[in-house]
Amino acid sequence: xxxxxxxxxxxxxTRGQQVTLSCSPISGHRSVSWYQQTPGQGLQFLxxxxxxxxxxxxxxPGRFSGRQFSNSRSEMNVSTLELGDSALYLCASRRLxxxxxxxxxxxxxxxxxxx
Amino acid sequence: xLKVEQNPLFLSMQEGKNYTxxxxxxxxxxxxxxxxxxxxxxxxxxxVLLSNGAVKQEGRLMASLDTKARLSxxxxxxxxxxxxxxxxxxxxxxxxRLTFGEGTQLTVNP
Numbered sequence: 001x002x003x004x005x006x007x008x009x010x011x012x013x014t015r016g017q018q019v020t021l022s023c024s025p026i027s028g029h030r031s032v033s034w035y036q037q038t039p040g041q042g043l044q045f046l047x048x049x050x051x052x053x054x055x056x057x058x059x060x061p062g063r064f065s066g067r068q069f070s071n072s073r074s075e076m077n078v079s080t081l082e083l084g085d086s087a088l089y090l091c092a093s094r095r096l097x098x099x100x101x102x103x104x105x106x107x108x109x110x111x112x113x114x115x
Numbered sequence: 116x117l118k119v120e121q122n123p124l125f126l127s128m129q130e131g132k133n134y135t136x137x138x139x140x141x142x143x144x145x146x147x148x149x150x151x152x153x154x155x156x157x158x159x160x161x162x163v164l165l166s167n168g169a170v171k172q173e174g175r176l177m178a179s180l181d182t183k184a185r186l187s188x189x190x191x192x193x194x195x196x197x198x199x200x201x202x203x204x205x206x207x208x209x210x211x212r213l214t215f216g217e218g219t220q221l222t223v224n225p
Contacts (some may be wrong), residue, residue, distance in 0.1 A: 033212065033213075035213075042215060042216075042217050042218065043203065043205075043213075043215035043218075044215075045212040045213060045214070048211050048212060055211050056209065056211040056212050058212065090157060090158065092158075103148065103160045103163055104148075104160075104213065105160065106150075106157045106158040106159075106160075107157060108156070108157045109157050
């Protein structure tokens with residue numbers, strides 16, 4: 001069974017630009033979550049999507065947005081990039097949302113560098 | 116606001132020794148996860164703990180959960196070099212999002 005895939009794996013952008021990251025969950029998984037990992041702030045929750053609806057959102061500015069498609073694939077977008085947005089962005093999927101014991105399976109991540 | 120604290124944050128140990136990583140959290144929850152991350156890699160699920168007193172073991176790692184104390188432990192028995200990695204605990208308190216600890220960077224020396 002294929003795991004969670006993320007594209008691209010590496011990205012370099014400049015301040016002010018925008019970026020779109022893509023995540024394909026494990027087949028049959030309908031919930032997709034996004035996390036940001038930085039050395040200073042650690043792992044922080046961005047948002048979760050289930051059945052094309054955003055279920056929960058973390059404490060990030062509106063520049064961070066996402067969406068989910070009918071095939072459960074998800075994208076996240078960051079507009080007007082800032083240097084502090086440099087991070088590893090991790091996508092995680094699980095079969096359902098809100099179920100006890102549902103492990104979130106993480107993808108390899110997209111490493112974004114903002115110059 | 117839920118806070119999850121791990122200690123120690125850095126752990127250097129010799130092969131063959133035992134040690135415990137502690138994970139304290141601030142809000143009642145009975146869903147706790149342990150993940151492992153190798154340098155430059157993603158997160159690998161290790162354990163899911165869902166009830167007070169839950170204990171899970173896999174190889175040289177054993178995790179436990181005490182929901183009354185809001186404490187989980189990850190015990191390492193007879194460490195080997197392959198266990199060198201960063202270990203994260205994460206609490207699911209809303210059924211929707213994980214709040215992670217800072218991570219414990221473990222180095223096992225020969």
